[in-house]
Amino acid sequence: MEPSPLTQVSRPDSFQPKIVHLYETLLDDEYDLSEGFWEEFFLHRPDGAGLRRLLDGLGPDDMLQLQAHSQQLFLGAILRVKQATTPSDEIALDTLTVFLDAALSKRYTNPSSDIISVLAGLHNADSVLSDFVATLDAVIRNGRSPALRLKAVRTALSVTAAAFHTGIPSYFTHRDLFPSLMKYTQDCEDSAQVLPAFYLLGLLVNYNKFEFQNPYRLRLDDFVNDGIIQKMIACFGSTCCTMRDAYVAIQDDMPEGWTLGSTLNYIGLGVLAPGSRPSTPAPAADETKPLFAALPRPEIGALLSTYDFVNANKLFCFNLVTLPAKEKGEASPLAAFLSLTSYLFQHAHRSHRSSLYAYLSLFVLQILVEDQILIKRLCSDDSKISVRLCRQRQPFLPLAKGDRVASAIIVDLMIDGINHNLRRRLDVDFYMLCLGVLLRVLSYLSRVKIRMVYHWSELWRTLLSFFRFLSTYANDVRPLPGSSAMVDHLVNLLAFALSSGENFLPDPASYDDLFYKLVETGDILVKFRDAFGLSRQPGSSSIDTLINVSSHYHGLLEGTEKGKMRSKNLSPREVSNVIKQGYDTLSFEAGEGLGRWEKFREADSKTLLKKIARAAVDDAKTFAEER
Structure with missing residues (x-):
């Protein structure tokens, strides 16, 4: 019997996905990339982690050496997105998001010109980058699917964050994505999908806003679409709850006595509690310190968007103060914001980043209590809300169950801010803001003669x-x-x-x-x-x-x-x-x-707001990478 012509080949230790092999080819300047290469490239499902890993291994000089390939990638991806053919357009956006974030974040010797060389070449920069922004704008506004529109928003967010300190975002200001972002928000059914657009808007508003007349900042002044504003605020509220819950996950500070189960646990009868489980001992301080220091989550950068809207738009302020919870038992957006602020204040000392966002919360609160219509609402029974306040560090404020007027909760926040940030090298500006908010609330109560229960x-x-x-x-x-x-x-x-x-x-x-x-x-x-x-x-x-x-x-x-x-x-x-x-x-x-x-007056805090914007840009990068 003749031997079989088939021979058994030993199995490799691991299989390399085809797309990863294509990435390696892309990042090797010895290869000439044919049209067939690109046709295959944009048909394979992307491996974002694999591409990121390869790009992270390249230095800025390596990226400049590969500019012929990177320019082809950029142009080819734009073309596929414009052709709107599935799955190539989605693959192109996903690939662009990872590639641009990694390529633009490198420390180039001449950031603006070197980045332009990597993407388009100095001679074609205006036409290619303008085409790129116009393509994203068109997909955000009228893309063939909600998923594709969301990908376009995320790509725009990633690019803006990665290249914030270069001239690249100016192409977004020249094009003005505001109408498309508002239409996208209006069409969203899930508040989680609103967040990237809301986040992006905050970055665009803050791009060189103290150096020239930023068109996005001007857009905020006269925007009066109630429905879209309420969607953004609802998104902000749910995001605040998510960020607050990250603190609670490290140390559950639910006060004793609030539930039957906690009461039974307290007296040693926890096994009798409904649905009882073995109690977890409170973590030690040395265990929680690094965990708390890593918070708030990167979504916190959306607080910058909220601040800019509050500072520019009275209708946004009114909706933030008055919008009720979507479902019974949930927190209203204002209650969610105040709850998160409470946790920010108790942990503001843990990092410079935390303290910057605590400042931003104080700016929002100061603007709200300065407005005579809004402070009237905040002090009235119509504003009564229940807010979970942080109790992770002593001294604790007295437990106040049930609904209270919002102004009373704001005073609680200022007390917590003063009590929990005492240091020899005192954060003087933080304390001035806390004292200033207290004065504004008390002076209004005194002038109108409202005897607030507190x-x-x-x-x-x-x-x-x-x-x-x-x-x-x-x-x-x-x-x-x-x-x-x-x-x-x-x-x-x-x-x-x-x-x-x-x-x-x-x-x-x-x-x-x-x-x-x-x-x-x-x-x-x-x-x-x-x-x-x-x-x-x-x-x-x-x-x-x-x-x-x-x-x-x-x-x-x-x-x-x-x-x-x-x-x-x-x-x-x-x-x-x-x-x-x-x-x-x-x-x-x-x-x-x-x-x-x-x-x-925003100009009085220009230096601080620039630092906050830089922190929000860094958080936007992390936010984009996580998704």
Whole structure:
């Protein structure tokens, strides 16, 4: 019998996908790439991880050496997208997204010109890049499928983020994708698909916005489509919930007593809880530190888009404040934003990136509470919402179950911000913003005489603890830029509360409590005044007012028992009586204009906003890569 002509070939250890072999050919400048190569290339399902791995192994000089191939890839992908033939158009967009993100992110010697060489060549740059943007614009607006339109948005986001500090995004400003992005948003049925477009819009608005008249920024001013605005806000709200839940996943801070199960666990009967599972012990601080430091998730860059809309568009602000939850039991967009902000504030100290986004949240809140129509809504019963506030670090605010007016929750956020970011090298600008938001809320309550139900004693305790902290670390704080203005903000805020508290505090006992806490801190106030040299400054009447009031009541309380201070041993009724008696003999003049504030001006925070934009660009890159 003759032997079979077929011979068994040993199996390789692993099979290499055909597309990876094509990638290797693409990235080898010794090959001439035929039209047949490209026909095959755009028919194989892409391997994004494989392409990324190969591209990451190339340096900027290698990319420039391969510019003949990279230009062919760029032109060929644009052509396939324009032809709108499945699956080549989708493959082209997926490939472009990975290729452009990797190629544009390299550290070129001359970024703008080198990138143009990689993509199109210096002589063809305008025509090729304009054609590229026009192609994306057409697909975003009227692509043959929702999936293809989403891919086009993601490609535009990836390119804008990767090339933000070059001239490439200027092609997006020349073309103006705003109408197409709005139509895309209008057509989206899933809020998750809105996020890339909303994110992209924020980057485009911030591209050189302080250097020239950015057309996207102008578009925000007069945009009045309620339906599209509400879709963007709903998307933002759901994104905030997702980002907040990432913090909770590291350390579940659901307060004890909120569920039957937690109550039974607390008393050792957790096995009786419905659907009970073995409880997981709270993670140690050294375990959670790196996990918390990596948050917030990269979706946080969409907060920049929200800020720009809030700063430019009154209709967007109104919808952000008033839009209800989509489903019963879910958080409204405002509640979701406030909840995320609470977690941002408690962890703002963990990284420079976290603190930048905490600033951005404060800018949004300041703009909202400055608007007289919006602050009226935030202080009214119509604004009542339930918000999950962060309880991952002490001190904790008192548990407040059920719905509360939004302004009360905003005050809670400011208290948490002040309490959880105390450092010797204090973030002065952060504290100025927190104090400024508090002043705006309190001055409105006082002017309109709204007696807001709130745990006011927590606010007074926080402010006076801040006095104590600053007195203790005055030598560290004094040299910091802006510390003098921050000190003035703090003193004037407490003096304003003292002089106007009867207009917004719900009952006499709450007003008495403010005076009593001031008396307890009298010696700290004197130390504070001397440490920051306030007695030598003109206009130091506010600190003098606080000290005089404290001294007045010290005298009364010392007179209750042979000159010995025994206020801590007095019953609440005795303290109340002493405070009330003191009103009759108390005389103080609070400085004029304590409740005044200057409206937010973006130009005043230009440097900080540029840093925030850079952080958002980096997060957009990560966001695009994850998808």
